[in-house]
Amino acid sequence: xxLVKCIVRPDAVPDATSALExxxxxxxxxxxxxxxxxxxxxxxxxxxxKYERFLSMSMLEVIAPDELVDDIVRAVIDHxxxxxxxxxxxxxxxxxxxxxxxxxxxxxx
Amino acid sequence: xxxxxxxxxxxFSAAVLALWFSNVTTTPFTAHAQGAIGQPAGxxxxxxxxxxxxxxxxxxxNPTLTEVMDTVGHNRIAIxxxxxxxxxxxxxxxxxxxxxxxxxxxxxxxxxxxxxxxxMVYAIGMLGYWICGYALQMGGVGGVxxxxxxxxxxxxxxxxxxxxxxxxFGMNGFFLxxxxxxxxxxxxxxxxxxxxxxxxxxxTGAMAERWKFSAFVVFGFFMAMVVYPLFANxxxxxxxxxxxxxxxxxxxxxxxxxGSSVVHMVGGVAALAGAIVLGPRLGKFTKTGEPVAIPGxxxxxxxxxTFILAFGWFGFNPGSTLAGGDLRIGVxxxxxxxxxxxxxxxxxxxxxxxxxxPDPSMLANGMLAGLVAITAPCxxxxxxxxxxxxxxxxxxxILSVFFVERTLKVDDPVGAVSVHGMxxxxxxxxxxxxxxxxxGDGWNGVSGTVKGLFYGxxxxxxxxxxGTLTCFVFVFASFYAFxxxxxxxxxxxxxxxxxxxxxxxxxxxxxxxxxFVLGPGSPVGGAASTMSxxxxxxxxxxxxxxxxx
Numbered sequence: 001x002x003l004v005k006c007i008v009r010p011d012a013v014p015d016a017t018s019a020l021e022x023x024x025x026x027x028x029x030x031x032x033x034x035x036x037x038x039x040x041x042x043x044x045x046x047x048x049x050k051y052e053r054f055l056s057m058s059m060l061e062v063i064a065p066d067e068l069v070d071d072i073v074r075a076v077i078d079h080x081x082x083x084x085x086x087x088x089x090x091x092x093x094x095x096x097x098x099x100x101x102x103x104x105x106x107x108x109x
Numbered sequence: 110x111x112x113x114x115x116x117x118x119x120x121f122s123a124a125v126l127a128l129w130f131s132n133v134t135t136t137p138f139t140a141h142a143q144g145a146i147g148q149p150a151g152x153x154x155x156x157x158x159x160x161x162x163x164x165x166x167x168x169x170x171n172p173t174l175t176e177v178m179d180t181v182g183h184n185r186i187a188i189x190x191x192x193x194x195x196x197x198x199x200x201x202x203x204x205x206x207x208x209x210x211x212x213x214x215x216x217x218x219x220x221x222x223x224x225x226x227x228x229m230v231y232a233i234g235m236l237g238y239w240i241c242g243y244a245l246q247m248g249g250v251g252g253v254x255x256x257x258x259x260x261x262x263x264x265x266x267x268x269x270x271x272x273x274x275x276x277x278f279g280m281n282g283f284f285l286x287x288x289x290x291x292x293x294x295x296x297x298x299x300x301x302x303x304x305x306x307x308x309x310x311x312x313t314g315a316m317a318e319r320w321k322f323s324a325f326v327v328f329g330f331f332m333a334m335v336v337y338p339l340f341a342n343x344x345x346x347x348x349x350x351x352x353x354x355x356x357x358x359x360x361x362x363x364x365x366x367x368g369s370s371v372v373h374m375v376g377g378v379a380a381l382a383g384a385i386v387l388g389p390r391l392g393k394f395t396k397t398g399e400p401v402a403i404p405g406x407x408x409x410x411x412x413x414x415t416f417i418l419a420f421g422w423f424g425f426n427p428g429s430t431l432a433g434g435d436l437r438i439g440v441x442x443x444x445x446x447x448x449x450x451x452x453x454x455x456x457x458x459x460x461x462x463x464x465x466x467p468d469p470s471m472l473a474n475g476m477l478a479g480l481v482a483i484t485a486p487c488x489x490x491x492x493x494x495x496x497x498x499x500x501x502x503x504x505x506x507i508l509s510v511f512f513v514e515r516t517l518k519v520d521d522p523v524g525a526v527s528v529h530g531m532x533x534x535x536x537x538x539x540x541x542x543x544x545x546x547x548x549g550d551g552w553n554g555v556s557g558t559v560k561g562l563f564y565g566x567x568x569x570x571x572x573x574x575x576g577t578l579t580c581f582v583f584v585f586a587s588f589y590a591f592x593x594x595x596x597x598x599x600x601x602x603x604x605x606x607x608x609x610x611x612x613x614x615x616x617x618x619x620x621x622x623x624x625f626v627l628g629p630g631s632p633v634g635g636a637a638s639t640m641s642x643x644x645x646x647x648x649x650x651x652x653x654x655x656x657x658x
Contacts, residue, residue: 045402045464045466045468046403046405047470047471047510047524048464048468048507048510049401049402049514050402051402053404
């Protein structure tokens with residue numbers, strides 16, 4: 001069981017979620033995050049003074065069985081990539097245990 | 110439930126339709142014909158409404174001239190009182206504009222505090238003004254003919270120096286009691302009170318995000334009861350600046366139609382003194398003194414507030430005739446809107462050309478700058494001058510913002526010192542340049558119309574300069590001393606940890622936005638750093654914590 005974290009452009013969220021749906025992944029957590037990357041350091045300008053601000057991004061979190069992880073990573077990258085700086089990251093993190101609160105069951109679902 | 114509502118709706122619709130149908134079918138095609146069958150006639154065009162029958166006379170067959178004249182006089186004053194009240198209501202709503210502008214330009218973590226200052230200044234200012242502010246300001250104006258006299262306001266305290274009389278403050282109208290229980294006096298109170306409150310709410314912007322609420326409350330009373338009434342008395346209450354013309358031959362004395370100096374410059378200069386004593390917000394300047402951007406949290410809110418202010422200005426300037434019967438209001442209103450538009454436009458051009466982007470916050474400052482500047486000269490200039498005055502103000506305000514921030518190193522989050530102080534001064538000076546000699550016959554007891562330098566009266570320009578200088582020196586000295594006094598007694602500024610956390614909970618006990626995780630908003634803590642000419646993130650430019658003083 002893996003946690004797949006996809007930090008993507010906010011406007012790419014619908015594409016990413018529909019791609020995940022096609023793979024049968026229905027449970028998705030979307031978090032609004034701000035941050036910056038190696039090459040994306042956006043500049044703000046307020047009353048004639050420039051400052052470094054953060055880029056708004058969205059983070060999708062998906063809990064997936066091991067055998068689906070490769071497909072998920074590929075699908076998210078294929079559907080969100082523009083080739084420009086600031087496309088984001090996909091991270092795969094092992095999960096020790098996971099529970100459904102309603103059913104008290106342990107597992108990916 | 111739903112079905113019953115539907116049935117009710119159908120019954121109601123049917124009843125309305127039935128009524129309408131019965132009317133249409135029975136109404137003859139002309140109103141006259143309807144009158145003929147015994148129904149009172151309506152007057153759809155209004156042409157027949159308001160006739161001799163509406164004049165109250167003892168014997169309708171033989172109305173006397175006195176009776177007719179009484180009605181005419183009553184109506185004339187009624188129009189003026191209506192006008193003064195309605196425009197006063199518009200100016201009252203400018204409080205909402207100020208609240209939105211100041212809160213939008215500052216951070217979310219202080220929004221309840223900034224909003225509360227703008228809210229409470231209305232209540233605090235009004236009570237102080239009722240106690241003694243109004244009396245000191247207008248108690249010796251010597252009557253206001255267009256409002257039916259307001260005769261009880263007839264006692265000015267003056268001193269004699271070098272054979273000249275100097276009016277200092279009024280003596281009648283404390284608590285609006287005694288013989289000042291009068292419709293004209295009360296009407297004037299409402300109008301003057303909302304003007305005073307405009308001046309009182311200006312410093313809350315320049316001093317936002319670090320001012321103790323208790324110190325602000327004391328400030329509100331001091332502004333409403335002492336400083337504003339004194340300066341306003343000198344200009345509008347028959348005080349010594351108004352009589353510079355009569356006593357010293359300087360034009361018509363210091364002329365300020367609606368308050369570029371009396372309202373805006375007083376507020377702006379008080380804001381400057383306050384911001385200096387208070388010191389900059391934590392993280393506003395780097396160790397080397399470079400200004401750091403602290404973006405406002407809600408630009409749409411600030412622009413909405415600006416529009417509300419521009420709307421309220423239609424009360425501010427045209428209302429200052431105190432007379433709906435003075436048809437110069439048409440010119441005043443148009444000059445006002447033109448100057449605001451010119452200010453916004455030149456501010457946009459300047460920022461766009463110099464910094465590559467128009468910058469919404471400067472657009473707002475630009476429009477307000479134009480409006481502030483035209484406030485004094487609005488009744489005395491033509492439309493070309495109005496556009497020029499507003500256009501100059503739009504650029505002047507930006508230069509002033511940069512001067513205050515980069516040269517004086519004073520932190521004014523909303524640009525109040527520049528918008529109201531600098532452009533208020535420009536407004537009264539511009540009157541001394543551009544007044545075209547069409548309006549203002551007999552102004553301040555000096556015969557002839559008001560003419561500026563470019564129209565041949567250099568002494569009017571001199572009077573404007575004296576007024577501007579007096580305003581700066583008097584208001585700055587008063588408020589600098591006042592804030593220093595508060596500093597050693599009550600304290601002006603919140604502790605550093607309160608400022609970092611945000612003032613909402615520690616000062617007010619409630620958050621503006623409890624349901625949201627607020628971003629840093631502030632450069633403190635390394636969320637942002639200045640960029641002027643240095644590589645991004647250069648450590649020497651990191652803002653410093655705790656450089657408040």
